[in-house]
Amino acid sequence: MSGVPLSGYLGVSGALFLLGLYGVITRRNPLLLLLAVELLLNGANVALVGFSRYWNNTDGQIFALVVMVVAAAEVVIGLGLVVAVFRQRMNLDVDELSTLKG
Amino acid sequence: MGEQIAFGVLAAGALACGVLVVTLSNAFRATVALIGTLLSVAGIFLLLSAPFVAFVQVIVYAGAIVTLFLFVLAYLGPRAMLPEDRLARFQVFGWIVVLVLLWQGIVVVLSTQLPGVRSEPKPVGDIGSPQAIGDSFLRDHLLPFEATSLVLLVAAVGAVLLAKRAVLRERGR
Numbered sequence: 001m002s003g004v005p006l007s008g009y010l011g012v013s014g015a016l017f018l019l020g021l022y023g024v025i026t027r028r029n030p031l032l033l034l035l036a037v038e039l040l041l042n043g044a045n046v047a048l049v050g051f052s053r054y055w056n057n058t059d060g061q062i063f064a065l066v067v068m069v070v071a072a073a074e075v076v077i078g079l080g081l082v083v084a085v086f087r088q089r090m091n092l093d094v095d096e097l098s099t100l101k102g
Numbered sequence: 103m104g105e106q107i108a109f110g111v112l113a114a115g116a117l118a119c120g121v122l123v124v125t126l127s128n129a130f131r132a133t134v135a136l137i138g139t140l141l142s143v144a145g146i147f148l149l150l151s152a153p154f155v156a157f158v159q160v161i162v163y164a165g166a167i168v169t170l171f172l173f174v175l176a177y178l179g180p181r182a183m184l185p186e187d188r189l190a191r192f193q194v195f196g197w198i199v200v201l202v203l204l205w206q207g208i209v210v211v212l213s214t215q216l217p218g219v220r221s222e223p224k225p226v227g228d229i230g231s232p233q234a235i236g237d238s239f240l241r242d243h244l245l246p247f248e249a250t251s252l253v254l255l256v257a258a259v260g261a262v263l264l265a266k267r268a269v270l271r272e273r274g275r
Contacts, residue, residue, distance in 0.1 A: 003223040004109045012113045014207045018200045023124035027195035037234035053150040054218035056226045058238040079174045080264040
């Protein structure tokens with residue numbers, strides 16, 4: 001046994017995803033919530049690149065790169081919203097940002 | 103053997119920093135802990151013979167995204183009232199969701215018949231170099247590539263609009 005089987009990488013990927021999920025559920029500060037979302041996306045990326053390596057195929061890495069672009073866009077919009085909310089209300093709490101609630 | 107040691111170190115680093123990201127109450131420290139996770143994940147990408155993705159991970163994530171977080175934190179400063187985490191019943195709910203999904207993931211990984219999940223890694227050809235990635239993007243995945251540029255454009259315009267409206271409101275008062 002000289003290498004690591006894919007299940008090892010899938011384990012890391014799943015653990016990162018679950019950590020991020022726990023963070024998304026418990027955090028109330030939108031900045032920390034966005035950090036937890038980054039953990040979720042990184043967990044998914046590890047699985048994608050892992051499958052790409054073990055199936056000898058570049059497609060998984062393409063997916064991972066697209067996920068990174070989406071993550072960058074999401075962070076830009078998310079932080080823009082945080083700053084806009086902070087300038088108007090001076091209170092960052094996702095439980096109180098319920099004006100758009102249906 | 104070397105790969106196993108490197109994998110163990112990187113996985114432990116990624117998970118330890120990840121735990122810090124979701125538990126630290128200081129937003130600045132949590133952001134710095136995220137850098138550890140991102141760099142460890144970049145190392146894992148190198149182990150998976152994906153050097154280009156690893157470099158993009160370092161440049162885009164650890165470089166651009168974390169810097170943006172730190173800028174916003176510095177801009178908000180201590181004036182930002184940072185609410186405490188939801189604990190109590192939200193924490194119980196979080197643990198239930200995490201444990202159920204963990205159990206499900208373990209069952210799936212142990213029972214799956216997908217190729218390569220439990221076998222030794224086979225030697226691979228050139229799948230991670232910039233040339234291979236570029237070939238794949240421009241030959242097989244041209245539409246996602248162009249859609250990506252559209253996403254980035256919309257995100258940039260949206261960020262400018264959000265910031266501009268906030269500034270105008272503030273001046274109007």
